[in-house]
Amino acid sequence: MTDMANTNGLREVSRRAVRSKIAQAAEELFAVKGFDATTVDDIAESVGMSQRTFFRYFASKEDAALDSFERQSDDFLARLAGRPSEEAPWDSLRRVFDVVVEQCADAGHRERVAAVHRFIEASPTLLAAYLQKMDCLQQRLLEALVARSSANGRTADEPVLRAVVGAAFACLQAALARTADSLEGEDIATCLDRVMAALRPSCCG
Amino acid sequence: MTDMANTNGLREVSRRAVRSKIAQAAEELFAVKGFDATTVDDIAESVGMSQRTFFRYFASKEDAALDSFERQSDDFLARLAGRPSEEAPWDSLRRVFDVVVEQCADAGHRERVAAVHRFIEASPTLLAAYLQKMDCLQQRLLEALVARSSANGRTADEPVLRAVVGAAFACLQAALARTADSLEGEDIATCLDRVMAALRPSCCG
DNA sequence: ACTGTTTTGACAGTGACTGACAGATATGTC
DNA sequence: GACATATCTGTCAGTCACTGTCAAAACAGT
Structure with missing residues (x-):
């Protein structure tokens, strides 16, 4: 030993x-x-x-198919931890999503991501497992945001914060769906920025 | 015959x-x-x-457990169809969610809904199936909103509209989670109104 | 070479789900 | 009421995902 x-x-x-x-x-x-x-x-x-x-x-079998999202989840949490705690949650989440944007910068990697999303959406049971994993990730991000909010002295409105995280993910999903449908039609970053600007919470999001 | x-x-x-x-x-x-x-x-x-x-x-087995949401989905679509097509999608969706609010008005029914949500969240596979059903419902509502938007002469930004629907559902989920956690702490309608007010899209949502 | 730990394969078993077939049941016609 | 027909149902056999158990194999440190 x-x-x-x-x-x-x-x-x-x-x-x-x-x-x-x-x-x-x-x-x-x-x-x-x-x-x-x-x-x-x-x-x-x-x-x-x-x-x-x-x-x-x-x-x-689902876990094997979604292994890449397991690592992505850790990346998401690491990014959030690296953000200043005074930053608005909405802006922090936009920075967190840069993980995906950067992945898609490389054309080869982008094609791989598209292929994975293709067979995920082709199987209802796999899609269900994917959505559950995203739900779990949202939960973890929410906990981190609540923790940093209370560490900042402010006590967050949890239902609102939960909805903010969910809304941000809805933006990400919409941007991903867009790039999956119309190939090369629009940059993911551009689309994500546009959607997240339109949905930005009015106050303290 | x-x-x-x-x-x-x-x-x-x-x-x-x-x-x-x-x-x-x-x-x-x-x-x-x-x-x-x-x-x-x-x-x-x-x-x-x-x-x-x-x-x-x-x-x-999942389908049997989620049968009530099958009927609820039809109710959601019917409500949306009954809304004026000039109404902002966000407001229409808030009215659609009245289906849930009205269900929870009756105390007995509210307890039944809470019980169902309890055993859904206790089983990862069932939770996954639930999320997939909600995703499918969002898809159908999105299609209806796109159709009524184009019938109105306006051509909608689909990614934004998709995100709006997703964000509205995130609000609903947050309100439901709230009432599940702290029993009787807050009315669902009150919580939903507060969260949806905070998340209301700035323009043309 | 020896020993304790970890990894692996073979086997048996459960539970979800499907296709095929035959008997029961209900429906409509005379 | 007898009969033909469409539908519903149970039984059986089979596939696939997944789990517990156990013994052999691969590996680590001495």
Whole structure:
């Protein structure tokens, strides 16, 4: 037991590597055959492992498909933590969404994002799982905003703040839907700015 | 074949009756045992039918749990259709949400709604299905708003309108969450009015 | 080489859901 | 009332997602 921390760290790295290998293989299969027509056995076989082992890395088929959003959620929270606490929540959230905007700056990455959104919307059950993940993320962002608001001495109106977060995500979803529909018709950043300007809360949002 | 329309109408009525009988039994079981711990066989047995017949009335266990929202969706669309087309979408949506406010006026009904929301939030998979249903409803309301906008001669900015609908629903969800958390703390109508006033889009929403 | 930990595969089992078929039931005609 | 027909229902077999269990295998440190 020379350095258990190092060993555990290595285990973590290895685990992460296997996870993303599975997620990548799954993504390719989903893009070709669709989510519903692809079985977990298909995915497991394509990475050379048993079905049982797949489920040791992902709790469900949906989780494997939405792995990229798991990392994105952490990025969102990190961005929010990096924003000044006096900033209006609406402006902070716009900066948080830059995570997506920056992802879409690279053309290759943009195509990948579009492909994922395509097979998500093609499967009702996967779409449901996606929406739940977004809901969970909103919850976490809301908690962070409430915490920083009370740390600032101000006591926030929670229902309003919750609605503000939900409204901001509605703007993001609208901008994403736009770029998915009309390819290259409009820049995501431009569309997002326009929509979020139109929806900006009048007071203390 | 004297009157096929009448027969078909009777069949429809009968089918509806069976459906709501199943949905009611399911709701009671879910409220007691929770959604995940209740099997489809449990529900089928409690209404005296086979599992196979259950699935002839509902495509999934989730659908049986969310049956009440199916009817609510139709009510939402009907309300929107009854609103003047010159009205601002935001105001129309607030009137649409009166469907929920009126439901909650009756104390007994309010408790039932609270119970349903309780077991929805207790099950991640059911919550996911609920969110997807709401998403689908937003889509339908958006289409209606786009149609009435273009019928009015004005051509709407679709991304903005989509975000407006999403933001309005975020307000509704926030108000519902509020009444679920702090029982009797605040009237739903009051909370909804306050939140929707704070989030009202500045221009042409 | 030895030991304790972790990872893995094989197996069996549950629960949601579907297709196919045959018997029961109801409806309309004579 | 007898009969033909459309619909409803239960049974059965099968697929797929997912879980618990256990023993073999891969790996770590000594």
